Amino acid sequence: MRVAATGARPRPGGRARRRAVPLDVLLLGLGAGTFTLIILIPVVAIFLRVLPQEMIWEVARRPIVLEALRLSLLTTALTLALSIVLGTPLAYLLARRRFRGQALLDSLIELPMVLPPAVAGIGLLMAFGRRGLFGPFLASLGITVGFTTAAVVIAQFFVAAPFYVRAARAGFLGVDRELEHVAHTLGVSRWATFWRVTVPVAFPSLLGGAVMCWARALGEFGATIMFAGSFQGRTQTMPLAIYGALESDLDAALVLSAILVVVSFGVLVALRLFVGRRLLAVGA
Amino acid sequence: MLEVSIYRQLDGFTLDASFATDAAMTALVGPSGSGKTLTLRAVAGVFAPDAGRIVLDGVPLLDTERGIDLAPQARRVGYVPQQYGLFPHLDVLGNVGFGLRGVDAAERQRRVGELLELVGLLGFEGRRPHQLSGGQQQRVALARALIVRPRLLLLDEPFSALDSGIREPLRNSLVQLQGALGFRAVLVTHDPADAAIAGRRFEFEGGRIVEPNGT
Numbered sequence: 001m002r003v004a005a006t007g008a009r010p011r012p013g014g015r016a017r018r019r020a021v022p023l024d025v026l027l028l029g030l031g032a033g034t035f036t037l038i039i040l041i042p043v044v045a046i047f048l049r050v051l052p053q054e055m056i057w058e059v060a061r062r063p064i065v066l067e068a069l070r071l072s073l074l075t076t077a078l079t080l081a082l083s084i085v086l087g088t089p090l091a092y093l094l095a096r097r098r099f100r101g102q103a104l105l106d107s108l109i110e111l112p113m114v115l116p117p118a119v120a121g122i123g124l125l126m127a128f129g130r131r132g133l134f135g136p137f138l139a140s141l142g143i144t145v146g147f148t149t150a151a152v153v154i155a156q157f158f159v160a161a162p163f164y165v166r167a168a169r170a171g172f173l174g175v176d177r178e179l180e181h182v183a184h185t186l187g188v189s190r191w192a193t194f195w196r197v198t199v200p201v202a203f204p205s206l207l208g209g210a211v212m213c214w215a216r217a218l219g220e221f222g223a224t225i226m227f228a229g230s231f232q233g234r235t236q237t238m239p240l241a242i243y244g245a246l247e248s249d250l251d252a253a254l255v256l257s258a259i260l261v262v263v264s265f266g267v268l269v270a271l272r273l274f275v276g277r278r279l280l281a282v283g284a
Numbered sequence: 285m286l287e288v289s290i291y292r293q294l295d296g297f298t299l300d301a302s303f304a305t306d307a308a309m310t311a312l313v314g315p316s317g318s319g320k321t322l323t324l325r326a327v328a329g330v331f332a333p334d335a336g337r338i339v340l341d342g343v344p345l346l347d348t349e350r351g352i353d354l355a356p357q358a359r360r361v362g363y364v365p366q367q368y369g370l371f372p373h374l375d376v377l378g379n380v381g382f383g384l385r386g387v388d389a390a391e392r393q394r395r396v397g398e399l400l401e402l403v404g405l406l407g408f409e410g411r412r413p414h415q416l417s418g419g420q421q422q423r424v425a426l427a428r429a430l431i432v433r434p435r436l437l438l439l440d441e442p443f444s445a446l447d448s449g450i451r452e453p454l455r456n457s458l459v460q461l462q463g464a465l466g467f468r469a470v471l472v473t474h475d476p477a478d479a480a481i482a483g484r485r486f487e488f489e490g491g492r493i494v495e496p497n498g499t
Contacts, residue, residue: 178369179371181325181356181363182363182365183371183382184329184330184355184356184357185329185330185356185361186429186432187357187360187383187432188383189357196382197371200373201373
């Protein structure tokens with residue numbers, strides 16, 4: 001509120017009027033504060049229980065924790081590798097070529113991102129389970145997919161790969177084709193141009209997509225438990241172990257949860273720092 | 285001698301241009317949207333006409349009737365697009381040396397240095413494109429195209445984004461570079477002063493060349 005400079009002096013003995021906080025700022029603060037608290041409180045609560053230091057190491061060494069940790073690291077690494085190897089050519093194709101049915105393909109690829117994980121799980125069972133579409137065929141080759149470690153990777157791939165493909169496609173779309181053309185006129189092959197120009201320029205998006213893919217795979221629960229089951233050492237990834245340990249070993253569940261929180265948060269922060277720096281270097 | 289004769293049907297626009305030139309510097313002039321940039325890109329090999337022939341010094345780069353369409357990699361034609369197309373993730377050394385093959389780091393440094401000296405940017409090797417002015421970027425793009433010794437250099441509006449004060453010196457350095465390195469150039473421009481330094485000019489309008497023999 002602007003007060004006209006009238007030169008009037010405060011009345012002797014009078015109190016100075018305090019500026020009232022505007023209503024919209026109040027509401028904004030209330031909304032933002034509530035939102036932040038709802039997110040923070042559960043996360044903090046995990047650590048409040050876990051705190052006794054000596055216990056943590058003992059719990060962390062229990063088989064249920066170690067096996068889940070090992071399995072999660074192994075399967076998510078495989079899922080990420082598969083997503084990058086299979087997803088990069090697809091993303092490049094989607095970014096560079098126009099073809100009929102492109103919109104449909106785009107939607108299909110993004111479907112797993114919005115599909116309820118339980119539905120994904122059922123779908124995978126119906127396709128690759130023992131009594132599924134390919135079940136008998138695979139059985140004849142001596143291969144059982146359901147309820148194996150491979151099933152974990154398949155389930156993770158199904159739900160997480162689209163995150164990478166979508167980000168990679170956006171990244172490739174953002175690479176000015178003129179840069180590729182110039183490289184060609186300089187005598188550089190299309191393959192070499194892809195590695196020397198397209199990938200470096202698209203790298204922040206590729207990296208962001210890879211991280212989101214890995215994070216989604218790490219947290220995958222619904223499709224995994226339905227298609228791979230929850231067998232310690234074979235298919236019980238960290239989220240499954242947390243669920244399984246809730247009744248029997250709360251401390252193990254908490255330690256696993258704490259690890260996941262720290263890893264997730266650390267990855268987000270690292271990504272923000274790295275991508276921010278990279279963007280600065282490229283002069284965007 | 286460069287002979288060009290191309291045809292391409294696009295949405296609401298037909299490109300139908302034919303010309304031949306053996307001048308050291310040739311200018312394609314005309315209003316924007318008249319087809320001159322498309323023609324330039326066709327010669328570079330980054331735009332495919334529906335039909336036509338492009339022959340450089342007797343070597344066919346494109347001949348749709350005989351099924352010849354050389355990839356840009358094989359044409360030995362340099363190309364500097366309108367926004368220079370510098371690689372943002374590489375410094376000046378990386379940009380200028382990009383097309384060099386089979387050379388070690390020391391040789392690369394030496395040859396890049398040679399070109400940078402010619403364009404007056406010696407010492408700029410470590411700079412990144414976003415740290416350069418428009419005129420500097422343009423000279424880096426020139427050096428990058430010329431280091432691989434093209435027979436022909438194509439420039440799309442090379443000076444239009446630059447302040448009028450530096451256009452003339454840059455125009456003159458282009459002519460000097462031609463003298464030093466011996467390449468022919470075709471430039472697309474809508475600036476009459478640019479066209480004035482060219483030995484031959486062809487005027488485009490609505491996808492066609494209105495002065496078939498040029499001036």
